[in-house]
Amino acid sequence: MSYSQFSLPRVIQDFNLTLVEGGSFLPLMETDVTAPPYLLEFLQRHLQLAIALNTEKARSELIICPLLLAVKEALQNQISLFSGEDFNVDAEAGLTGVCDFILSLSPEQLFVKAPVAVVVxxxxxxxxxxxxxxxxxxxxxxxxxxxxxxxINTIYGTVTTGTVWRFLRLQDSTITIDLTEYPLPPIEPILRRLVYMVSCP
Incomplete structure (x- = not known):
């Protein structure tokens, strides 16, 4: 079994989680995080192409990865970003497979080093x-x-098409899912949420 085989009801049951459905749990940041000019220009040039191609690979490469690189840059490269990483943690529990993106609270880039803060x-x-x-x-x-x-007290996650984002939080044994679907563009609200998630685990 791997991550992709888990439905929401199954993962809640298998790991004895409490599910909370609600609104945003990510507060507005006190300091503004602005999208760097290169990201704005890149997305202006390539967003429509990613939408037209409409594959997970295209959306990952042309929208999600550039945005996560901007998160890394906003935090002075003191975090690491992994893409398509094998993340085999507990085979007996089915916690194996490839994660699309992982953000870790360590500048070490050659391998995933704890603590992992966000999965995308x-x-x-x-x-x-x-x-x-x-x-x-x-x-x-x-x-x-x-x-x-x-x-660390909190693990964050997000499921995204690149142009729509939904956020999750795991705290103790409670998983909270923000039912709001956040669009991109605009870029800054998504960027600020991602920076907060890595900054405040």
Missing amino acids: EAKKEDLKGGLGQCVAEMVAAWKFNQAANNT
Whole structure:
């Protein structure tokens, strides 16, 4: 079994999680995070192409990855970004497979080093269908951190098509899903949320 085989009901049951559905749990940042000019120009040039191609790969390469690179830059490269990384944490529990994107609270870039703070799951269209997989990856991140004796209170996740984003939070054994679907553009609201998620685990 792998992350992609988890439905939301199954991951809630298998890991004895409490599900909370609600509004935004990400406060507005006190300091503005602005999109760098190169990101604005890149998305202006390539956003429509990513939408037209309409594959997870195109959306990942042309929208999601450039945005996550801007998050890394906004935090002075003190975090690491991994794309398409094998993240095999607990085979018996089914917590194995490839994560689309991982943000870790370490500048080490050659391998995933605890603590993992955010997982990003790219989906072509079906955000709801990606929730179970994203939650499973968040549980794996929590276990990964625990095994490395790096205890952080919160793991964040997001399921996105690149142009629509939905955010999740795992705290203790409670998974909270923001039912709001946030569009991109505009870029800054998504960028600020992502920076907050990495800054305040």
